[in-house]
Amino acid sequence: MNIQYEGTCQSRITFVYEDSDFPDIKQVFKGEFLSSFPQICNAGLTVYIGLGKKEELTPRKLMDAVSKGVREMKKYNQREAQVDLSPVMEKFGLQSVRCAVLGIKLGLYEYNPFRSNRREETGLYVLKGVEKTEKAEQALKKATNLADSVLYARELVNMPGNLLTPELMAENMAREAEKHGVQAEILDAKQAEALGMGAFLAVGNSSGNPPKLIVLRYLADPDSKQKTALVGKGVTVDTGGYCLKSSGSMLGIKGDMAGGAAVAGAVFALAANKVKTNVVAVIPACENRISSRSFVPGDVIRSMSAKMIEIRNTDCEGRLILSDAVTYAIRKEGATRVLDIATLTGAVVGALGFSTAGVLTNSDEWWDELSAAAKVSGEQYWRLPIFPEYEDLLKSTIADIKNLGEDYCGTITAGLFIKAFAEGLPWIHIDIAGTAWVDKPVFEHQAVGATGAGVTTLYDMLEGAGRRS
Template sequence: MISVDNFKKCAFKIAFVYEDEDMNTLPLNIRKIFNKKYKTNIPFIEENNVPVLYVGLGERSKFSFKKIKDIVAYSIKQIEKYSIEDVSLDISTFLKEYDIRCVSEIVLGVKLGLYKFKGYNTSKKQEKYNIFFQGYESCDEESIMEEIKLGSNIAEGVILARDLVNTPANMLTPIIMAEKIADMGKVAGVTVEVFDENYIMNTCMEAFYTVGKSSGNPPRLIVLRYLQDPSSKDITALVGKGVTCDTGGYCLKPSGSMEGIKGDMGGGAAVVGAIYSLAKNKIKANVVGIIPACENRISRESFIPGDVINSMAGKTIEVLNTDAEGRLILADAVTYAIQKENATKIIDIATLTGAVVNAIGFSTAGVLTNNNEFFKEFKEAYSKSCEQYWRFPICDEHRDMIKSDIADIKNIGKSYCGTITAGLFIEQFVENTPWIHLDIAGTAWVDTPLYEYQAKGATGAGVTSMYYLFDEKE
């Protein structure tokens, strides 16, 4: 629980100090032993017997809005070491430097810093903490409470995405995923419609169905509709890859890569989390989420390298790698967005290529786009979310790499430029619609967290950036 109370005496208090701050602001006993560098801390018992954890922010000139979430998550994790449930957080330092929106970042730091996947350990207890914000002007209390609510709803969207990705594949088949999303829709006020394999086949989504038919768990097309801006005809489709189990098919993944195959629906999970947060915060927008959910397994029904398949757009596809299945299902989902949901803009998001990790690592996601203005809007959004993205170039020679001799297009290119050619495969199906492609293969999962607000496993990548694309409040 997070709330505000300037006067509550808690068993534990957290205060933040800049490295170059006047030393007189600190108790005499710790001035000489606390260097106040970024992510350092020192506990101290004040005269009123209240324990205070002083946390260093480093040099003021090097601190930024982007670091708020990280340092708060670092600080809040310390309370676990002391087994204390009630904590007061002095937010005055941040309020002096930044506008009231920093409160939602503080909330994200608290909630994501404390996040742990509940899992299935029946003996594990879920710990609860009461966090009280202090150090604000009484006239700001109403605004701060509103920001706490907004930040909490965004954090819940990220946590929802994390929980979906962290769930084992046997407990999140396409059918179960659809049921969970339908339940979320009822809570958030989002219309959710689920289409079965018969609809997928009858709608000529052959590329999608070809991947999904290999499993005993049939595919599902999950559509979320949040249409809350009647004054606008614009509809943005968020299309998320929903492969709940990806063995690679007949192009079987190596054994060392099998541990992460449950997380290949990180794009779909991000779509769910973003729309949940938009609905909970009642953002005025028209957004449709489209998640082609399926499993990529091996069976006698599985597609194999060399097959030529059709698509909803009528384009034929030469399959050269069955582990490049994500772009196949996204192709049909993008076509569905245009033809059935009247999308005027499209963002597709997927854990699509290992090539993006080789290019830019685990802290940054890849972007391709066909529209500079749309990308400018998204760039403003991710500058607010503090996620990192890098735009890849698009050239005709890249498009030439996926030309097929026997079909309209093939599903892989050369042994290089893999992130670009994967995105350009999807581009072939967006027609003239403004489009952004997000490859989050490197950022959707961490074995060793890069930031304090991450935990081992799913990160919820993409949720906050897509949210801020529609929440234009400064």
Template sequence: MTLQFSLGTAAPETVDTACILVGVYEQGMLTSAAARVDSAAEGVIKRQVESGDITGKAGSTTLLFAPHGVTAKRVLVIGLGSQKTFDEARYQKVSIEAARALGKLPVADAVSYLTEVDVPGRDSAWRVRIAALTTDHAAYRYTATFKPRDKSKQVTLTNVSFAGNADAQTGLDQACALAAGIEFTRELANLPPNICNPAYIAEQAQTFADGQGDKVDCRVLDHVEMERLGFGSLLAVARGSVNKPKLVVLEYKNGNEGDKPYAFVGKGVTFDTGGISLKPGPGMEEMKFDMGGAAAVLGAFIAAVKMELKVNLVCVVPAVENMPDGDAYRPSDVITSLSGLTIEVLNTDAEGRLILCDALTYTAQTFHPHTIIDAATLTGACVVALGKHATGLMSKHDDLAAELIAAGEKTLDRAWRLPLWDDYQVQLDSGFADIANIGGKSAGAITAGCFLSRFTEGQRWAHLDIAGTAWDEGRKGLATGRPVALLTQWLMDRIA
């Protein structure tokens, strides 16, 4: 992890650091830390409040340089908004803006006192965890494919301390593990497809497993073994690419012996042209992110291992590239999945569900898991329905859906449930196979979920469509790391 985090109890006016962060509510109401700084600096904050330079508007920032009477070289004042309506969402917002402002300063270390701010219903461990994660997220820089730069004269933020006592240590430890998983997810998803292909994903998974000793096992199935086993649907998608598919399987056995594992399955299309059903050119460069589900389940797996969660966990990643070629699969092809169900291909751009169905079947048959959760950048229809804020959640199990929604609320990595009623299944009827791979123009996200449900019968299963949440829009948009926090929190809740 790039940043190092710690806890501290030093008084804000005496702590020796490059920058301290304190909060001010609207109407000039100072937090405890801000009041102590203001008193030591002979009213410097209150004077700026009175002049209107500090408004307390939520997310606003004001930098005070070397105020007399304060040991820190800088004081960054963060607006908290109205105290009466302050809640967890506002806390996350101001934490993000504070982290962004801090990241723009030429400082190597800082101490944040925002973690002392009261958040109704949340304890100090939660506050520290959110503050650390938002700081780490803002500090992330993608540099893998840039020309190396001379960093000898650059001042980079490397150490951040948060106000908190021993009660907050759990939150800090969780944040460090989550940050490692999220950084792994973001870095993997941000890489270009000429680097991050199926073999590269397999190598990264193997490297992580090798670094964990006997705690983690890694197995990689190649196209020859998958053909022998009958992965007809996954292999059909991969036929058009010179980059051969891989099925990556990670196992973490840290629960009770004999307990059924939890299973994560992630869509790993390292680049999606749409195949013969070629996508339009504009925006196609974003299709390197079509392995966001794979990156996310691997990141959640890493976070769980680093937290040493007392669970048995399996992570399965079908990794392929969807390319047009003389050997590519075609619309109207009928393919046979690992489950034995035949599938009529109506559109080769609906490929994610075709690799997931075989991966889900393999996971169920091989590991007999307690619960399977898949994550996939599956449908543009989900983006139309929910935008970039909420992950689409589908499950026939009300209790599982409720667990995932609750985990999303705790982490502010939210999901919204969409129906998975049998009424929609008729849209997948085919005259030439057991099922078609698309369901027509209406309810595209839901019919994709319905398709996957055909391959998870008898399983406790949920589907997360992260097409809108896995990366930010635009040519400079980066991977977000979602839903690593949601998935990891869900696991944590299972052993709470």
């Protein structure tokens, strides 16, 4: 698929604000958001896409409008089109280019690699209304790299579990890292054991597919002492262990590594765009299965931090592996602040649905950075409270901490479990259990399946786009 500034196509996507003056179609098309109207003439097909009211248009809405446009074109078997950005350049400037590129690439994405009649997505999309300058060329290149990183994350999360074991995921990420000049280190179970990563191995040793700790280093700002750790949950198959999941939720157990995919995608985008920052991604990759080596409720395990953990539920495995990964990031990689991201709790879906991720943090300053980045990316995050009585819910009578609280505040206590291992550093926890996967897309740029949640916001946070805006 090619997206460029130069070229001609017979078909055209034209954006219309609500109640704007388009004499040819005004009687039949009002420009309501995401409404569409096709018009065929001798010059070719024009698809009009409504933008809604100008004052209500946001970058995410523009991205969705572009996705709607290219999908409408595809419906009419048109895979080449001019995309006229003239109506939005005044409001968004070169950010319009990013919205268009993400809208095209994400909007046309489908996951069907195992169908015998699969067709590779091809096409030519020419962006019009943008003055061709060096900055415009850079905007196009950066947006393309970012979109490709989101698609990389989607591909990983959509991959069947038998084709993405911890070892295969580690190999995949190492190959991708080499392409982008990112340093990759893969630690095996013996190395993890030598480090005392008992929480990680309690989960990972349950499977015949051995666990791997994936470390991706992108250190491009030698003058800065700040090093951000992005810690992503990497459970490639999660049966729930002896606290077995219900049959109705089993089809989703392959996607429990969406946090790991998000941090890898963000790091690769940062490297591709040569962003000046220091970041290390730590991804504990493993499976949670039932076997003679599986941990069970009532066990007490020793974490890398030396904290003793009482196991109350084996399906609360994500926080266990993240706790050791956070300790590793701090003690072995020298992280000065830590962000963890995971498909961690069903409770966050009950609270925020499938459009918004839950956040806990001990740093107002870092929350402001994340919030500013989200305004650029268009992703939605909601900060949840931290109070002492919530942390009390994790107190164990036989160990330092237990891995499950009560029947309430599930998203909060899951995050606070990880906070207990952050060693007082600035810390953010993001629960994407509701936003990482959609059976019914919420936004136009989404497809059924993996969304690539988190990639753009993490990128924008570290690239500093939110602060500049």
